[in-house]
Structures are given as structure tokens and as C-alpha cells.
Amino acid sequence: MTQAHNPPVADPSHKHSSKHRTDVESAVIRFSGDSGDGMQLTGTQFSNTSATLGNDLATFPDFPAEIRAPAGTTFGVSGFQVNLAARDVYTPGDEPDVLVAMNPAALKVNLPDLKMGGLLIINRDAFTKANIERAGYDHNPLEDGSLARYRLVTVDVTTQVETALRDLGLSFKEVARAKNFWTLGLIYYLYSRPLEPTLRYIESKFSAKPVIAEGNRIALKAGYLYGENAEIIEEVYQIGPAKLAPGLYRTINGNQAAAWGALVAAKKSGVPLFYGSYPITPASDILHELSHFKSFGVSTFQAEDEIAAIGATIGAAFAGQLAITGSSGPGIALKSEAIGLAVGVELPLVIINVQRGGPSTGLPTKTEQADLYQALFGRNGECPVAVIAAATPSDCFQMTFEACRIALKYMTPIFVLTDGYLANGSEPWMIPKLESLPAIPTKFWTEKNGFQPFMRDPKTLARVWAVPGTPGLEHRIGGLEKDFNSGHISYDPENHERMIHVRQDKIDNIAQDIPDLDVFGAEKGGKLLVLSWGSTFGSVRQAVQTARAQGLDVSHAQLRYLNPLPKNTEEVLRRFDKVLVPELNLGQLAFYLRGKFLLPVIGLNKIQGKPFRVDEILDRINQLLGK
């Protein structure tokens, strides 16, 4: 097994002599509490620390749309699940092995998911009569025997924190806020994790508030020591490093990855980055991230609305910038007319759609894949747009970079579809070397002789990019139909049809420039292919791997390019007796494939604002293979 280089060590002052130490291959842990309890921070810190130990992992933050829902209510519960393992991890896990519940509402909401016999860690100080009632319990669940099927550990977290911090002179509220670090310390002990990465985090995050920093440090260590000394935890766990490819790693989430992919594409193309956006969940973090990159020359523009965001972005594209806008479904709906304009004027434009539950405002903080039709078809007229989709959080880097390449090379708008699950989920990512990434050759037209604004590269069909400021190339573009040759307004019937075809051909032609569809499993074909797109990748890959280990004839393919499809797509699908398409929608990819290839693909659909569980896919595989 490959060892992590210089693995950080646990605080050497602590010994585990009294506790039994068990090696486990993986663990699924869910932290849950009120929206104000800091569970997202706790989960993120736990994940990041585990990543530095060389574990592979996947995370699933799940939080309400309300910023601070009334305390103690079930709808205000915020959760963070992480699956960490000494092997490859594809999903955040179906059922937690460990559930941390900071109050009765968190217990109520999350208990149904906990594995039978799983470890249940509870802050019993929060189980007051009022909180118990607010969560909708008739009786105190800690006392009525209803938790007998789990390994219950109750801790007076609030009291412990108050005792540990009493000399610091912090306010009651400030002390209460340190509960999450105390709990994190306890779980660090349980899983033999070092404290150093979080201590470093506290140092930098609270540098302006030294007393708060000290409180959090003390709380973290107190939680750890409590685990070691109190007779509540009989065994502690260890999870060794996973066999990841050699390299330098970090954790990354989907929105950060998308922002970085854009930044790197700007560098590789030599075209300055412009990001125009309007705040919307769950896409805003891309704007936040890019707005920090002034020292890289990045322009970010927070517009007055979604339409202005894409309008300014199109303006920047006209003026010669790498123009990107990002939003989520409702915002994309508002941008549709402008996307049509960008198709008509043939300017490079990347549109990132971090999908969420719809229709309308829908489920802002939950995930869904129901904007595929919108990306493929959601505009007036014959209006082809290239569409690609990221499969994992770190793949958002790769696919945003790829979108920039395609947009610039083909002078076209292109969609990058991600979703709430990818945007907020994180995983280890091998940091690429800039020099190992391909250049994106981009050229502005300057030649006056024979210039026409819609003259095309005969191979890519991309029109020339002649930007304002270039002497002698003054020209007009617009949403009205253009003459194929001169680019002037034209209402000529044959010309219109010709322009419709050339815009379509340009997009179709991208199929020559993208990788073929790969098959994981039986490359030559077999009984069943599971075909996924976007964030369902992880659950499907895990399910197919498990089924294959059980000897089932099932394979997996992931569509990263949706328009155009890889040129071997139909041929690959026809190698299999049956094709199963799991989607977090009512069957949008399935409908598209049936329409394109007249293939009777089978849908597996879930629309609950949550990703697929592995067993849901596994069950369907078994069913289809008659097991």
C-alpha cells in the first residue's frame, strides 16, 4: 500500500492505551444540528483533515434554504455527511455508520438513515423539554428505549464546553458557538485524526479575534481529551490511506473547481477572464471565488439582474474577453433570450448552470438534474448550444476548462452543467501542473483584406473574432438574420436556411474534437449498460463495481458531452442488450437518446432533491438482470 508522504500525526501528548484500536476500511459519518450549530464547518474540517491522511473521500453537505431557521425546528436542521475510506470512494455513502446529532430535531430528521447498530452521538444538553417538543417528539427519545437498536453515546456537550471555556470571559453566545469544535475534537479522537490542520485553520480564520481563537482551540482539545478519558467510547478507529495515484493533493468542491478551471483557461488562452453573474443559490460561490482573483487580472461583475449579467458578459465577449456567466435554473431561464443572441452573433460564451431542484424557485439548496432539456432546447428558434456536464466535484475544473476551449475554438455559447451536489460536495483532487494542461490557441482577426465579420474557418466553421479597437474591421453584428457572406441583415429565405444549417453544423462538428464514450466493464458489450451523466456518476460507478464483483454482467458509461454526443455513442449503446439511464429527473437524457437513436433505453428516476443511493441503482441492476 502506498503511504502518504509525511503523514500528520495525532497530538503526541495523548495516548490511546486504554482504548481498543480497530482498523476499518471505510466510515460514513454524518454531522447534524441546527443551521447555526456550525455543522458545515465541522464536516469540512473533518473531511479536510482526513484527506491529508491520504483517505479518499466524498462529502455531501445538506442544508436548508433558510439562513437561520427558528432554532430547534426540523426544517432548520443542517447536515454534512462524509464517506472516507482506505480505497476509492465514489459517493458520500448511503447509510451513516456514525451520526452526530446536536439537538432533538437533528436526531428526528437523520435517525432514519443511520445504519442499524450504528454509533449515535448526542448532545444531551440540547434535549430540553422545549426542544423535544419543538422537534415533534411526544417523549424524550433518549429515555423511551426507541434508540436501543443503536450504540448510543450521550454527552453533555454544552456543559463540557462551558466548563472548558469559563475562564476566557467569552459571552454565553460565544461559548455556545464553540460546541462544534468540541464535537469535532471528540470525533477526531474517535477516528484517530490529528488536530493540527484544524488548529492551523483556527489560527488563520480567527486571527483578528484571538480570544475566540483561543476558545475554539481549547474546545477542540477538550473534546479530544474527553473522548480519551471518559468511559463512553470503547474503541477508536483507524482508516489507512487509499491507493491514490502519486501526486500532490488537496480537497476541492465543485464551485471552487469551476472557478479555478475558468482561471486556468484564461491563462492558457491568454484571453482575460470576465465573469458576469447575479447572486443565486447554489452558484454564488463561483462569483465569490473569482472575485478574489483581482491579482490575476480577473474581472467580476455583479449585475443588477440575471439578464444584465449575461448581457454584460456577451458585451465582454464582443470586446475580446473570455466571457463566463454562471447561475442556476431560474436564472438560466431569464438568460435564455440572451443565449439565443450569443448563438446568433456567434460569440464565445460559457454558461455554468449549477442545477437545483425546480420548477420555479423549487428547492434552492437541493440537487437535481432537471435542466438538461433547458440546456438543450430552452430557446426560441433553431438555436443549438454545446452542452457538457461535470461528473464529480473536481471534474468541474476539467469541464469548465474544456468549455472555455470549445467556446473559444468554435465561437459558440456552451453550457457546463453541474449541480448543487457537485457544487458543495468535495473530494481529494490531484493538483495539476499548469504546464501539463493543454494550451488554448486563440487568435483575434486583424487582416483587413477581404474581411467579413461572418467569414468562417472551413474546418471548425467558427467565424472570425474581430474585436472593437481593431482598425479597419469596423462592423455590425446583431440578432437579426445575417447574410452568409457579408454578415449584413438578410431576410432571404434560402440564406436563412443556410445560416440555420451552418450554426447547427458547427455544433455537430464538435463531435470530431471530443473523446469517445468509454465503457467501464465489458467493452465489447454485454447484458446491461448503465449510462449516467453529471453527478450520478459516483453512485452508478459504485453500484456497477459492486455488481460486477458479484459476477453480474453490467457495465458503466458516463456521458460528459451531451451536445454533441460523442460520435460512438449510438454504437456503444447498441453493444448492450439493455441500457439503464439513472437520472435525478423524469427521464430527460432517456428521452433525448430515444429521440436520437430510437433506442428503448430504460429510465431510473428519482426527484427528491437528493443524490442516488448506491443500493437504489444496485437494486435496479439486479432486477434487470433477473437476480
Next chain:
Amino acid sequence: MTTQETVKLTRKDFQTDQEVRWCPGCGDYAILASVQRALPNLGVPREKIVFVSGIGCSSRFPYYMETYGFHSIHGRAPAIATGIKLANPDLSVWVATGDGDALSIGGNHLIHALRRNIGIKIVLFNNRIYGLTKGQYSPTSEQGKKTKSTPFGSVDHPFNPISVALGAEATFVARSIDVEPKHLGQVLERAAAHQGSAFVEVYQNCNVFNDGAFESITGKDVKADQQLHIEHGMPLLFGKDKKRGIRLGGVQGLTPEVVELGVNGVTEKDILVFDAHEQSGAMAFLLSRFQPPEFPVPIGVFRDVKRDVYEQEAHQQIERVKKQFGEGDIQALLESGETWSIE
């Protein structure tokens, strides 16, 4: 044809080979001619000029200008122009728009462009009607107007474009008239010279769907009495022999009234002296409310003040951050934070 900065351009240099397709007699022709005559005076080469428009009769404007141009979608020209100016502050970016385009479907972009004070020049052709869709009332049509969509008269209260622009914190606000080419040309040149957003309302006659909308103001025999030419630092006098003027009266001294010099002891000292640089914009707003028949219509520059210019601030911020933290190193960014090696 080549363009060099040293060559003095003429009106002809800004004419395109495209046939102008406005209705014969449309006020847009006069505005086009005024713009083409004014641009050579700016000393900006053609390749550095961009005209952006939305949808409507006025929005065909870019096709007739031998500059860069972008005929976009309804109402969105200020947003697109914002992106162009932000991407390349070196460009002279103009928006040609109408009362429907700018004040109805595109109202939001108009007010936010003006609020930001981004250096785009917005010329609003106000004909108080929807022309390209063949004659519906617009947000500047007078209440009660009978049109195709309001056969019994509109019940909408109209916008006053100058008041809207001032309310949106515009730093340069002016009004001119299609049939006053000299005045229009001067206003456009001042708009071009202004640092930041400029908003110019141009009264424009639609001779097909709203003919004579401004006749009572622009007619040769009435205009002296119906127009108030405002000039910074000058008393607000009007009429054939400049004998009439504006005085502030009323209990609080905030109520404007029309007075005549020499009548009831009124002298020029009583007449309000116009201040276009007044920071609060109060006087400009007061004037923007003037409407016939009680008051003459003010023509000229209502407001001309200095404020931080958006694209300059945005680019200076980038330079400041670069200076403070050094030019960004992408590899270092990717490798920042908690990392670990696997061998």
C-alpha cells in the same frame, strides 16, 4: 479605406453602405446626421467607437454607423454596453435606445448603468410611442392617449425620462430635440467629454404613429415661449426677448413660478440662476418637472457633476490588488491551503 488617428474624419466617414430603412420623414434621420456630424469632433478613431442598441426603430442606428456596432435584444443595450466598456475602457461606447426600449423593458439596466456611472453614452430617442410594433402607447405617452392597444385612452401615468435619470443618480443628464441639430450636436459632444455615464433624451417625431407629438414645443412660432434653454451659470430666462423667467417662490421658497421682468417689480436679480454642477441634483430635478402649459420645457444639460467612474474604479482596484499582493501565481494558488503528497 483606412483609419488613422491623424486623419481628420468627416461626417461621411461615419456613413455605412447600408440603406437607411426608417420611414421617410422620421426624426431619426436628423439624429443620425447630428451624431455623424458630432463624432469627427471627438478626435476618436472609428475603430474605437461602438454603438450598441436594443430593439425598436431607434435601435437600427448601429447599422448606419461606420463604427463597431451591436444590435442586441430588447432593453438590454445598457447591459451589453457595460460589458464592452468594462472589458475595454479605451473604447467610446454609445447606446442608441428608445422610450420603450430604455424605460419599459430595459428600465432596470438603464437605472443601474446610470447609478454605476459607467462611461457609456445613452441617447434616448423619445417619440412617446411604440413605432416598430406599429403604434402602441409607450411609458412616455401622455395619459389618456388613444393608440392601437388603448382604443379608449391609456390609463397609465407616464415616466419623465429626465426625472428618472436624475433619480437614478446619473451624473450627466441632458435633453435636446431632433429638429435642433446644432443644439443636439453640442449636447452630444459634451456627453462624450463627460467622465462616466451620460444620458441624453432627444425629442423625436414619429411622423407615422405619433406625428406632431412635440409640435407645441418645437414649432417655429411657439418655441421661444415653450422652450427654456438652460445653461450653467445663466439665469433661467426665456421668451422671444428673454423677458420671462423662473423665480422660486411659495411659502417655503421652493415653488417655481413663471414671472415677467418689469412686471410687479420683478428684476433679473429675482430670476433663478441655473447650476448644473449642484451636487444634490435638487435644482435639476425641479427643472425636470417643468411641463407645458404651466412651464416651458427645459432644453440643455440638467446635470453635469463628477463622481467615481465605474470602469476606472474596477480597473484601478485590479491594479491596486496586484500591487499589494503581487501578480497572481496560479500554480501557487492551486497548491495553497492544506495539501498532501502521495508517492
